[in-house]
Amino acid sequence: MSNSSTNSPEQHTASTPARILEVATQLFAENGFEKTTVRQISEAAGVNVAAVNYHFSDKEALYAEVLSRAHQCATSLHPARVAFEAGHPEEALREFVGILIKRIFDREHNQVFGRLMAFEMMQPTRALERLVEQEFLPTMKALSRIIVGVLGIDPGPAVLRRLCYSIVGQIVFYKHAGPLLSRMNPTLEYDDKEITELANHITRFSIAALRGYQIPREQDQ
Amino acid sequence: MSNSSTNSPEQHTASTPARILEVATQLFAENGFEKTTVRQISEAAGVNVAAVNYHFSDKEALYAEVLSRAHQCATSLHPARVAFEAGHPEEALREFVGILIKRIFDREHNQVFGRLMAFEMMQPTRALERLVEQEFLPTMKALSRIIVGVLGIDPGPAVLRRLCYSIVGQIVFYKHAGPLLSRMNPTLEYDDKEITELANHITRFSIAALRGYQIPREQDQ
DNA sequence: GGTCGTTTCAAACAGGCGTTTGACGGAGAG
DNA sequence: CTCTCCGTCAAACGCCTGTTTGAAACGACC
The missing domain is CATH 1.10.357.10 (Tetracycline Repressor, domain 2)
Incomplete structure (x- = not known):
């Protein structure tokens, strides 16, 4: 619909996996893989805990996706x-x-x-x-x-x-x-x-x- | 009794807190504070789990002690x-x-x-x-x-x-x-x-x- | 031998972890 | 309408975390 980041606060605009990815990237970068919990991610993204395992198979796969995207982003920018x-x-x-x-x-x-x-x-x-x-x-x-x-x-x-x-x-x-x-x-x-x-x-x-x-x-x- | 490191393998020679410190130093240095568990330390040291909390008050205090000793060791050597x-x-x-x-x-x-x-x-x-x-x-x-x-x-x-x-x-x-x-x-x-x-x-x-x-x-x- | 303080131990504690489950609801197709 | 697929959800799963407990074992002292 509209842009993902320039919107009213606390409002869900992007799709669930997109929100998970965004929040997970932030948290993984802040605290590392170990100290970041799936519940932290799901709460910050405003989604259910199970959504992480539903859209990405498990926490490690989500992390791999985050790392890959961050790398692509850095090299393309x-x-x-x-x-x-x-x-x-x-x-x-x-x-x-x-x-x-x-x-x-x-x-x-x-x-x-x-x-x-x-x-x-x-x-x-x-x-x-x-x-x-x-x-x-x-x-x-x-x-x-x-x-x-x-x-x-x-x-x-x-x-x-x-x-x-x-x-x-x-x-x-x-x-x-x-x-x-x-x-x-x-x-x-x-x-x-x-x-x-x-x-x-x-x-x-x-x-x-x-x-x-x-x-x-x-x-x- | 005798030296701590030059002895028959798998044999407990040093005191319990000394063994805990030695093993904990090794594990903390390998895997960091988060990924190192108290049970890992106690098992590797051949002591009971409760010994860690008995001799050092908790895991973080043990880590602080390890860090302090490593620092002293490095600066004195x-x-x-x-x-x-x-x-x-x-x-x-x-x-x-x-x-x-x-x-x-x-x-x-x-x-x-x-x-x-x-x-x-x-x-x-x-x-x-x-x-x-x-x-x-x-x-x-x-x-x-x-x-x-x-x-x-x-x-x-x-x-x-x-x-x-x-x-x-x-x-x-x-x-x-x-x-x-x-x-x-x-x-x-x-x-x-x-x-x-x-x-x-x-x-x-x-x-x-x-x-x-x-x-x-x-x-x- | 009895007593006391210290140390060790198996067991349990409450809580958090990643993950799974089964039900629920909405949307699209026949 | 019915059926089906997909996404969401609260709840529970089994496991592991750091920590605590209460009893047992120990050694020293009187």
Whole structure:
């Protein structure tokens, strides 16, 4: 009929499975899979408990659906360019960092994807396996190519891996350590401006690091 | 009577609360607070369920005790020098990174502290508040001083904060993303050699970044 | 030997969990 | 109208959670 979110409060507009999905996404992202109960979801969605098991077969299947949709949403809203290495490698790195930051914070969707991923990395469910193959490995390969471009030479697999993790680690830190950061800087909130400056900083930091990086000779692998 | 860990298998040697603590530490670090049940702990420790509530008042108090002991253990095994800024600032940074890495991996204690911290950062319990005050804020201040030393000038609080997080983020990434990393590199295990190279890499990366970092003018705070 | 405080134990407690059931009601088709 | 399918619902299912209970066993002291 009408839009789903721009309506009178406490009024059911979307279909039951849609409402369940929406609420479940929010709760899973807030509290993780374990701490979120089916009754919490059903009550918040204003539906019967049995509706969750009726429309989705069980809680884990619902979670898998939530994760899949959040991933699709994040990648479609902030798509990675088909080829990062098109232009200047340092510009490609800037774009890479920007996209990952945007996906992780994603203010339009309450940073759902970032939180879900953080939970998934700590306590993986079966839903993670597919994401590793389809998403993370290709992303790491893309980042590796960018790094080789910035460095000018290929430092070998082990060093390349650590360089990737150094860059990605800077980014995902803000999601993984979220509750800690909000305790250390209670006043600081991550609005668009802060996120932009964050992306600029990580790009600047990483490019400076790569430019001045003394590549060690590989001894393993 | 005798030592606690170097004994015949399946034999109870330590006192009941000691056994509970030992097993609970292991299980909490593996599965987090929520997924670990009191019955799991009591069975693994070979004691009655009620023993947990008898010796420690409840599950949360036991967890707080575990966290406190793990923290003490990590800081005493890998103590931070009273003043990092004693020698050359870049050497101080090397030492800082090395200590944090050692605390997080801590192979002698099954990397317990790192895992517990990772869980605590994602889903903080009340036990976190104390650690923020006593541990993280002072650590960040120490790292800030080191960074100012390496840079040569004070870049201001916002930039300094981001620089701290860029360095710490690289380190804690290996704990937060642990399950993911083991899926992406199934053969790679983090033994002493790998950990040493890891510390060297992060130090090299960070120093190069700080040396070449173009400090932006602060606009906020 | 008797007594006291401490520790252990099987059993039960109340409550929450994910899931299933069977009845109810409305809408569309024959 | 009747039949059927689909969605919803209150209620219950069996299981597991953290915690408590009251009795039994223990060791030390007088």
